[in-house]
Amino acid sequence: MLTDGGFWIVQILNSLQLSMLLFLLSVGLTVIFGLLNFVNLAHGSLYMLGAMIGYSIATATGSVWLSFFGAPVAVMIIGAVLYKLLIERMRTAGPMNQVLVTFGLIFVLMDIARYIWGTDQLGVTGNIPFYGTIEVFGQFYPSYRLFIIAVGLITYAVLYVLLERTRLGSEVRAGVDDGETASCMGINVEATFFGVFLLGCALAGLAGAIALPAFSATPDMGVGILVPTLVVVVVGGLGSLKGAIVGSLLIGTTLTFGTALIPNFAGIIMYALLVAVLLLKPEGLYPVRA
Amino acid sequence: MLQVNAINTYYGPSHVLFDVSLEVEAGGVVALIGRNGAGKTTTLKSIMGLVPAARGDIVYKGASIRDRRPHEIARTGIAYLPETRGIFPSLSVTENLNLVAGRRPGPWTLERIFEMFPLLKERRATGGTLLSGGEQQMLAIARSLLMNPDLLILDEPTEGLAPIIVHEIRDRLRELKTAGMTILLVEQNFHLVTTLADRIYVLGKGQIRWSGSAEEIRADEAVQREWLGV
Known part of the structure; x- marks a missing residue:
């Protein structure tokens, strides 16, 4: 197995694909952590809702493409x-209260999802974009999974330009560095944070919607992905875009190759990595605050 | 331009400011001095809305700003330079400046800032915290000016800096005063304060203990001994 080049190619692509899903989730979570000092454990539930809503849009309209746009907006x-x-009122409530409330929210959202969509595994069939396989270095690989990798990389590129090359990005970075001073520069830090929070939610919804055609959706799928996402955030460094992408690649690779x-x-291999970091x-790895 | 009327401010349960009043007139330089822990920084933070006053009023250009949020207060034309200098480590020199450039119309532009602080132009691509302490303070002052403020509030601008930098900052502040800038200054450097300020307030244990001109405080050794420890 180990001398088979095809095994490595497929596992590397699988790593990348898992890493990009983790990135879409963790980038929102890390910026919310870094900017708002808010621990949102229900972030994984937004991923689940993205998949569920994506399912409803795709089955109702017959268009999977439409679900990629509709689910993030919803x-x-x-x-x-x-x-x-909730969150606005919990801003100053301290981390323990935030953890308890958002932990409870996981179960509330999961039960709401069960009520609406049932407990069966949901999947979309037909009209899936990039259906079929493509040859990569002599190995046949599902094209759709390459599409997931591309979405993650494009999202990273767009966020990088937004954060590093625009004034809005400077305002976000200033707010993460020192919110009090940023407000004295005339920046409405609260409004900036709200915008960033919404963007993070949309990316979680997008991750769920694009995961749906590759996997299946269940109401508890948000719980399973939450732990590796939190590990990515801690390993990468709170509030860091670079940390989110590097952490995602690290954890995605560790999980994929560990399992194989x-x-x-x-x-335990992911936790071993977490403890080591x-x-x-x-x-x-890339702390924002010195 | 700015009237602080009998404000009382708390940090949680502890009462820090007791009926603090002071006034800054347009074009004037006012200094607030006193020992460490006297409440100088808290007074400035109350004015900026960072630690809102619980009682009393803060009137700026005829309107109360006591209950307004820091970014709204900043947009009315008050530039506040914190003791920590507030240079954002994730931002380069230019990004730190561009954060405020063009927000309010006025005489200060990036070109004019680079003229006044040529060193910043040389180091414009450098990360904010890779600058020396003096360079950071120059950047902080430059950024405050670029906000085109009507009132400049400075918290210990010379603290911890080499004498040569202190001289440069003093010269810049004199230029600004001559140009008609209104300044409220917290400063430990007694010589700097008495050569720059038109009016001086002495704060001790959260209360205003004395106020007067630079000549008066130079002559009043009792006040210096009791509240400044000069």
Whole structure:
């Protein structure tokens, strides 16, 4: 197996694809952590809602493409409601209360999803874009999974330009560095944070919608992805875009190759990596605050 | 231009400012001095809305700003330079400046800033925290000016800096005063304060203990001994 070049190519592509889904999720979470100092454990539930809403849009309209646009918008609206009802009030409530409330929210959203969509595995069939396989270095690989990789990379590029090359991006970075001083520069830090939060929600919804055709959707899918997403955020460093992409690649690769090579240890290898980073660089690989 | 009327400010349960009042007139330079922990920084933070005053009023250009949020207060034309200098480490020199450039119309442009601080132009692509302490303070002052403020509030602009930088900052502040800028200054450097300020307030244990001109405080050794420890 290990001398088979095809095995490595497929596993590398699988790593990349998982990494990009993790990136779409963790980038929103990390910026919310970094900017708002807010621990939103329900971020994974937004991923689940993205998949579920994507399913409804795709089956109702017959267009999977439409679900890639509709689901993020719908999840963003759900995020806005959550922000106004809960998160805004919990801003100064301290991390323990935030963890408890958003942990409870996971179960509330999961039960709402069960009520609406049932507990069966949901999947879309037909009209899936990039259906079929494509030859990559002599290996046949599902084209759709390459599409997921492309969406992740394009999102990273767009966010990089937005954050590093625009004034809005400077305002976000200033707010992460030092919100108090940023407000004294005339920046409405609260409004900036709200916008960033909505963008994070939309990306979580997008991740769910593009994951749906490749996997299947269940109401508890948000719980399974939450832990690796949190690990990415901690390993990469709170609030860091670079940390989110590097952390995602690290965790995605570790999980994929761990499962393929040493299945007995796959469950702990990610935590071993987490512990190693926490011991050597407790502030994460790319900390935003010095 | 700015009237602080008997404000009381708290940090959680602890009462920090007791009926603090002061006035800054347009074109004037006012200094607030006192020992560490006297409440100088808290007074400035109350004016900026960072630590809102619980009682009393803060009137700027005829309107109360006590209950307004910091970014709204900044947009009315008050530039606040915190003791920590507030240079954003993730931003380059130019990005730090562009954050405020063009927000309010006025005489200060990026070109004019680079003329006044040629060193910043040389180092414009450098990350904010890779600058020396003096360079950071120059950048902080430059950024405040670029906000085209009507009132400039400075918290200990010379603290921890080499004498040569202190001289440069003093010269810049004199130029600004001559140009008619209104300044409210917290500063430990007694010599700088008494050569620059038109009016001086002495703060001790959260209350205004004395106010007067530079000549008066130079002559009043009792005040210096009791509240400044000069």
